[in-house]
Amino acid sequence: MNKIGKPNLEIFADTLLDQAKINQNILVVTSDSRGSGKLVNFGKELPDQIIEVGIAEQNLVGISAGLSAGGKKVFGVSPASFLTARSIEQIKNDICYSNQPVVLVGISAGISYGQLGSTHHSIHDFASLRTFNNISIVAPADNFEASEIIKASVGYDKPLYIRYGKKPMMSIHSPGTNFQIGKAITVSEGEDITLVSTGETVQRAVLAGEILKTKGINPTIISMHTIKPFDNDILIKMAKKSKVLISIEEHSIYGGLGEQCANIIAQNKINLDFKILGIPDEYIVNGSQADVLDHYNMSPEKIAALSSKMLG
Amino acid sequence: MSVDQKFLEKKSLEYRRTIIEIIYNSGAGHTGGSLSCIDILNVLYNGFLEITPNNFTTIERNNYIHSKGHSVEALYTVLCDLSFFKKEDLDTLNAFDSHFIGHPTKKVLGVEHNTGALGHGLSVAVGLALAKKKDKSKKKVFALLGDGELSEGSVWEACTSASKYQLDNLIVIVDRNHLQITGKTEDVNPIEPLDEKFKSFGFNVEFVNGNNIFELLEIFQKVPFTADKPSAIIANTIKGCGISFIENEISWHHKVPTDEEYKKAIKELDEKLSKYE
Numbered sequence: 370m371n372k373i374g375k376p377n378l379e380i381f382a383d384t385l386l387d388q389a390k391i392n393q394n395i396l397v398v399t400s401d402s403r404g405s406g407k408l409v410n411f412g413k414e415l416p417d418q419i420i421e422v423g424i425a426e427q428n429l430v431g432i433s434a435g436l437s438a439g440g441k442k443v444f445g446v447s448p449a450s451f452l453t454a455r456s457i458e459q460i461k462n463d464i465c466y467s468n469q470p471v472v473l474v475g476i477s478a479g480i481s482y483g484q485l486g487s488t489h490h491s492i493h494d495f496a497s498l499r500t501f502n503n504i505s506i507v508a509p510a511d512n513f514e515a516s517e518i519i520k521a522s523v524g525y526d527k528p529l530y531i532r533y534g535k536k537p538m539m540s541i542h543s544p545g546t547n548f549q550i551g552k553a554i555t556v557s558e559g560e561d562i563t564l565v566s567t568g569e570t571v572q573r574a575v576l577a578g579e580i581l582k583t584k585g586i587n588p589t590i591i592s593m594h595t596i597k598p599f600d601n602d603i604l605i606k607m608a609k610k611s612k613v614l615i616s617i618e619e620h621s622i623y624g625g626l627g628e629q630c631a632n633i634i635a636q637n638k639i640n641l642d643f644k645i646l647g648i649p650d651e652y653i654v655n656g657s658q659a660d661v662l663d664h665y666n667m668s669p670e671k672i673a674a675l676s677s678k679m680l681g
Numbered sequence: 682m683s684v685d686q687k688f689l690e691k692k693s694l695e696y697r698r699t700i701i702e703i704i705y706n707s708g709a710g711h712t713g714g715s716l717s718c719i720d721i722l723n724v725l726y727n728g729f730l731e732i733t734p735n736n737f738t739t740i741e742r743n744n745y746i747h748s749k750g751h752s753v754e755a756l757y758t759v760l761c762d763l764s765f766f767k768k769e770d771l772d773t774l775n776a777f778d779s780h781f782i783g784h785p786t787k788k789v790l791g792v793e794h795n796t797g798a799l800g801h802g803l804s805v806a807v808g809l810a811l812a813k814k815k816d817k818s819k820k821k822v823f824a825l826l827g828d829g830e831l832s833e834g835s836v837w838e839a840c841t842s843a844s845k846y847q848l849d850n851l852i853v854i855v856d857r858n859h860l861q862i863t864g865k866t867e868d869v870n871p872i873e874p875l876d877e878k879f880k881s882f883g884f885n886v887e888f889v890n891g892n893n894i895f896e897l898l899e900i901f902q903k904v905p906f907t908a909d910k911p912s913a914i915i916a917n918t919i920k921g922c923g924i925s926f927i928e929n930e931i932s933w934h935h936k937v938p939t940d941e942e943y944k945k946a947i948k949e950l951d952e953k954l955s956k957y958e
Contacts, residue, residue: 396815420811420846428804428838435808438794440740441815458798459835463805467787467795 371576372540377515377569378476378533382407384519385444389418392523396420396436398445400429406446406476426451430459430473437469442523449475449491449532450482457497464528465501471529472522478508478532479569479619480648483657492648494532495596496624504528505550506596508568511541514594517548525550532568534619536658539572541592553600555607559587562676563607566617567593567626570662574617576669581676588676599629608639613679615644617667619658622647642679646672684728689894691957692762693723697923698950699758705943707775709783713933714752717858717891717918718825722759724897725823734765737791743820744809746794748802749827749856750784751935757781757789765791800833802826803853807839810851810911821850821904829861832870837882840911844883849905853884853913856891858920862934879913891916892923924949 374380389395389411398420403412412419420436422428426447433445445452452475453460464471475494482489498506505527509515515533522529529550541556548554553565556575566574571592578588589607593600608614614634616627627645634643646667654664662668666675696719704710726732730743747756754774761771766789773779780788784797794805806824813820830836843851855875863869872878876886885906890896897916904912920934921927924946938946 417815422838422842425838425841427800427835428807428842431801431804431835431839432808432811432842434794435805435810436812437808438744438805439809439812439816441812459801459804462795462798463801 373537374512374540376535376537377509377512378535379407380512380515381474381519381533382411384516386411386414388519388523389415392442393418394440394442395523396441396443398422398429398433398436398443400424400426400447402447402476405448406474408446426456427459430456431463433471434459434463434467434469437471444472444474446474446476448489449478449494450489453491453494453497453530460498461501465503468503469528470526472525473530475530475532477535479534480653480658480661481534481536483661484655486655487653490653491532492619492621494530495620495626498530499597499624504530505598507531507550507594508596509533509594510568510571510592511538513540513542513544513546514548514592518550518594521548521550534569534658536569538569539575541571541575551595551598551600553603554592554594555603556590556592557588559589561611562586562613562680563589563591563611564615564617564672564676565591565593565604565626565630567596568619570617570619570667573662573667573669573672577672577676580669580673584677586676586680593626596626596629601633604630604633605637605639608634608641611641613642613676615646615672615676615679617646617672619662620647622649644675644679684898686894686898687957689723689727691954692727693720693894694923694950694954696723696755696758696762698947699761700754701924701938701943701946701950703757703771703774704754705938706772708937709775710754710937711751711935712927712937713860713920713930714749714827714856714858715755716922716924716927717920718749718752718856719755719758720892720894720897721825721854721856721916722755724894724901726759726763728898729901730823733763734790741818741820744793744806744822746796746802746806746809746822746824747785748796748824749799749830750796753783753785756785756792760789760791763791799827799830800835803836803839806851807842807848810843810848811846813850814846814848821852823852823854825854825856828855828857828859828866828872829869831855831872840879840882840884843911847909848911849908851911852904853911855913855915856918857915858918860920860929860931860934864931875915883910884913885910886913886915888915888917891918
């Protein structure tokens, strides 16, 4: 039985509070988003280390850049949808181009906001930020990754974007697993088929793997928590020994994990059957995060069925 | 800090000469805006900022954000004079692989922040000023904005935070030259009443003749105008100031002088400079 943990967002907030208590140089900037970011407690415990700019995401990013230039370690926290679209020019110029090692935290990312609709979804963030020089992009899968990335981010000397969802996540990794930005985690290593996923869809890949095991299929499962810089080596290694590779992401099928996998497969002349699972180019169906992911063929059952079919 | 007014007036003429020269030689640049703001940069850098190549990499110092990034030739000119880099480096302006590109870049020593897209600098300046408050530093942050730039909504987002956090260490200077690339600011998209706007956003506001060294020396001695409030200085300037045929001409927003115009401009400036010998 898989153990269900907390929402990654809560883990983020708890870890950040722990880090900020021992490091007064850490500042958090919010845009009326401390509630959504689970930072109410942070605000109460460390009122001098939280800056509130109101509903003004461009200003949030610009101020974060300035605080960083002034020597502070800054976490700019705002819903991923607004942070990475409304403020995209500030991210491009004031963070990436100006090389300010701010940590931008996109909360309620992907389709976490489900029925609130496309205005609140961020299925564009990997694609848009990947094109910017000098930013790393991370989507933690479980509570372990959610906590490790915050610990790693405090000393990270480059711009960093982390996206968090809000649903409780299944525990995937055991404590003590090696976590490093830019290095994927191999959850299980099997034969013939590789399932590569990122963020909150990793648990779906893991559950699909359990279904496959009951059918005698032993898949390789990769948590590609870092979208940029991408762990090309692990993908090449696993793809080369697989007949089938399926990528699964809570993101548009354009410009995210899947297209990066396609890029690597093509440029390395790896011959295998490959499928990208993600949100297609259409008006997104209304529903909860779970319903929407299921609808777009990312339920564990559908992933397992697709895997079997592709293996033939 | 006491600086001699005549010394700075002469410097402004020399700076104008350099601006025209580097734009002419490199074949590109924002002539009008660089000439309108050069006196402000001159007085700030030579009279108040105390930013030097030696202290530039430290945190505990004043900051200057050149938010109207297109007027980069003015900034490069002043930084060059303050020995942040050599004149022969500046002479590579716009050349292939030069660090001296057409908007401020941190690859050039002395540039605080990469600007060029408008409406960004003030939020960054607010962040710097907030960091100084957290550090209990008495140092100040100056940000220069263009008047056309004030149509960017993000400028006013930044103003709300400056006011909320009572950033009396923040001084916003508007290079109010009344022109932008398309025409007069008040025709393109009116920004008046500008003083009322800043006041309503919680600033103390003063006007100055931004091309008058004496007035600039006086106004920067007075900042912050009151405790607990950010300061805004509306510096009325002339776009293209100091060269008769460039002044107030919309076409000179980013026009490069012809051989003839270059000679004429240098002649005008040299005649004025000769009076300081």
